[in-house]
Amino acid sequence: MKTVFRFALPYKWSMMIAIFLMLLELAVELIQPLLIGKIIDEGIMQEDLGAVGLWGAVMMGLAFVALFSGVVNSYFASHAAQSFGFDLRQALFKRVQTMSLTAFLRFPTSSLITRLTSDVTLVQNALFMGLRIMARAPLMVFGSLAMAFVVNPKLAIFLLAGAPFLAIFLVIMARKGVRLFGIVQRRLDSVNRLVQENLQAVRLIKAYLRGAFETSRFSKAAGDLKKDSVHAMRLMELILPVLLFIMNASFMAVLWFGADEVGNSGMPVGDVVAIVNYAMRMTSAFSMFSFLIVIFSRAKASSERMEELLTTDDQLEVLEATDNSYDGASAVRFEQVSFRYPDTNEYVLQDISFEVRPGEKLVIMGATGSGKSTLLQLIPRMFQATNGTILVGGKKIGEWQLDTLRKMIGYVPQQSMLFTGTIIDNLAWGKQGASLEEVEEAAKKAQIHQSIMRFTDGYHTRVGQKGVNLSGGQKQRLSIARALIRKPSILILDDSTSALDVKTEAALWEALAEENTTMFIVTQKIQTAQIADSVLLLSDGKIVGHGTHDELLNSSSFYRKIVQSQQAEGVE
Numbered sequence: 101m102k103t104v105f106r107f108a109l110p111y112k113w114s115m116m117i118a119i120f121l122m123l124l125e126l127a128v129e130l131i132q133p134l135l136i137g138k139i140i141d142e143g144i145m146q147e148d149l150g151a152v153g154l155w156g157a158v159m160m161g162l163a164f165v166a167l168f169s170g171v172v173n174s175y176f177a178s179h180a181a182q183s184f185g186f187d188l189r190q191a192l193f194k195r196v197q198t199m200s201l202t203a204f205l206r207f208p209t210s211s212l213i214t215r216l217t218s219d220v221t222l223v224q225n226a227l228f229m230g231l232r233i234m235a236r237a238p239l240m241v242f243g244s245l246a247m248a249f250v251v252n253p254k255l256a257i258f259l260l261a262g263a264p265f266l267a268i269f270l271v272i273m274a275r276k277g278v279r280l281f282g283i284v285q286r287r288l289d290s291v292n293r294l295v296q297e298n299l300q301a302v303r304l305i306k307a308y309l310r311g312a313f314e315t316s317r318f319s320k321a322a323g324d325l326k327k328d329s330v331h332a333m334r335l336m337e338l339i340l341p342v343l344l345f346i347m348n349a350s351f352m353a354v355l356w357f358g359a360d361e362v363g364n365s366g367m368p369v370g371d372v373v374a375i376v377n378y379a380m381r382m383t384s385a386f387s388m389f390s391f392l393i394v395i396f397s398r399a400k401a402s403s404e405r406m407e408e409l410l411t412t413d414d415q416l417e418v419l420e421a422t423d424n425s426y427d428g429a430s431a432v433r434f435e436q437v438s439f440r441y442p443d444t445n446e447y448v449l450q451d452i453s454f455e456v457r458p459g460e461k462l463v464i465m466g467a468t469g470s471g472k473s474t475l476l477q478l479i480p481r482m483f484q485a486t487n488g489t490i491l492v493g494g495k496k497i498g499e500w501q502l503d504t505l506r507k508m509i510g511y512v513p514q515q516s517m518l519f520t521g522t523i524i525d526n527l528a529w530g531k532q533g534a535s536l537e538e539v540e541e542a543a544k545k546a547q548i549h550q551s552i553m554r555f556t557d558g559y560h561t562r563v564g565q566k567g568v569n570l571s572g573g574q575k576q577r578l579s580i581a582r583a584l585i586r587k588p589s590i591l592i593l594d595d596s597t598s599a600l601d602v603k604t605e606a607a608l609w610e611a612l613a614e615e616n617t618t619m620f621i622v623t624q625k626i627q628t629a630q631i632a633d634s635v636l637l638l639s640d641g642k643i644v645g646h647g648t649h650d651e652l653l654n655s656s657s658f659y660r661k662i663v664q665s666q667q668a669e670g671v672e
């Protein structure tokens with residue numbers, strides 16, 4: 101909890117004022133029964149109306165102090181809790197932004213969403229409730245008990261008798277609560293995951309008529325959430341009846357023994373009334389406890405989940421730079437690189453060595469799952485190579501500042517990803533402060549300018565969520581334009597031209613030829629391989645051929661088979 105509640109420190113003054121006012125409110129409440137006792141003993145029993153008036157006026161005055169303290173306490177408690185929640189959410193979001201892909205594999209997206217939404221809200225509410233009433237419950241219990249002893253120790257002893265049972269019971273329930281609410285939050289992760297997947301795959305689900313199947317999957321996840329929530333809440337609901345039972349037993353003992361003492365030993369009635377009043381206050385404080393235990397168990401479970409995210413150590417290793425200059429000899433060079441994904445045993449890339457010189461175009465081909473995307477992701481250090489060395493501009497990639505390295509690279513992933521907003525927003529996203537001219541220039545090169553101009557609103561056409569109102573080829577070209585706007589020295593196209601027709605693709609290569617950009621192109625199309633400077637053939641994570649189209653035609657049966665299969669399909 102420490103890491104999470106550190107974010108509350110900047111609001112320590114608001115919290116301290118809130119706590120002070122809470123204590124003031126509490127002190128007033130603790131004095132009230134004493135005054136009731138005085139009204140009875142000095143006023144009613146002595147038939148002294150003046151004393152009733154005096155103590156009554158003091159009670160009213162104190163009630164106003166309590167009212168004022170309560171209102172101002174809420175003001176400061178809300179400020180501290182809301183600001184804490186805001187800062188915590190920002191910090192978590194920032195953490196997610198800087199997290200490596202390795203860490204992303206550890207935290208599924210749905211779980212990240214729950215952590216940034218529901219978990220933050222639960223902890224934020226706990227802080228608010230803490231500042232409003234947390235200290236009240238225990239202090240009210242101890243304060244009432246202490247005051248009861250001041251008034252009449254003989255009767256107060258009955259109130260103390262149940263305390264050890266209550267304390268043990270509450271500790272056990274709090275521990276169980278943290279565990280059970282941790283499970284509830286994980287169930288919420290699963291529900292979020294299903295909602296997210298279903299919303300993303302809405303077309304697929306409709307096309308495959310899998311709506312009913314997905315609904316039943318959702319019912320199962322939501323049912324599990326309900327079952328575990330009910331289980332946790334039922335257990336928590338046990339707290340109040342048990343507390344009330346113990347308190348009522350003490351209460352009865354006070355009344356029974358008190359009545360006896362008033363009759364036989366002349367104990368003042370005011371003492372009994374005051375002790376009964378303290379017992380009632382203790383009971384209400386205990387019922388507050390049951391509520392607080394639920395809130396704090398949930399908050400503890402949630403803060404542990406956030407802490408895991410905030411403290412996960414996944415910094416990419418940065419090597420000491422030996423030389424800052426870009427030697428220009430080779431744009432990218434792999435030296436005996438092997439890679440396996442974190443927490444897996446199998447190497448998906450083995451002993452990969454090749455070199456691409458500045459401005460050259462390398463085409464990577466291979467069967468599905470042969471490691472093409474993985475290889476490309478190593479260049480901008482999305483993942484770190486397990487063995488071997490990768491050099492960019494003659495320098496080990498670990499020696500580059502991550503920002504500098506990534507600024508040099510335009511990366512177009514296999515799946516085009518567009519954000520909700522206009523086309524221009526999406527393109528300018530590639531480079532902060534890009535001008536309209538730069539956007540248009542990139543769009544022209546990516547062969548998408550004319551399509552954009554055909555839209556009624558041109559560059560200001562709104563793109564639906566994930567680009568739902570655009571064709572696959574349009575999305576791909578917009579993604580390429582977004583990468584080109586950065587004027588990258590290295591352009592990585594991971595099967596990003598698959599939806600383009602032959603003519604458009606040829607026009608794209610022609611436009612890109614004017615740039616001195618080093619290109620890595622994953623494709624299945626032989627036409628693209630023909631215009632590349634070299635072709636790298638991958639099979640099961642190993643290089644099985646490397647050379648120009650003509651060289652491979654002579655040397656590689658693997659390559660000839662690809663060519664023949666495309667000729668057979670009439671692609672050439």
Ligand SMILES: Nc1ncnc2c1ncn2[C@@H]1O[C@H](COP(=O)(O)OP(=O)(O)OP(=O)(O)O)[C@@H](O)[C@H]1O
Pocket residue numbers: 205441444448466467468469470471472473474475514
């Ligand atoms: N996050 C991951 N964790 C573990 N293994 C992974 C992960 N991503 C990919 N793999 C495995 O790595 C291997 C190579 O995958 P990769 O996506 O690089 O292949 P690819 O050649 O690009 O395939 P495709 O042409 O189908 O996109 C596959 O066996 C895949 O199962």
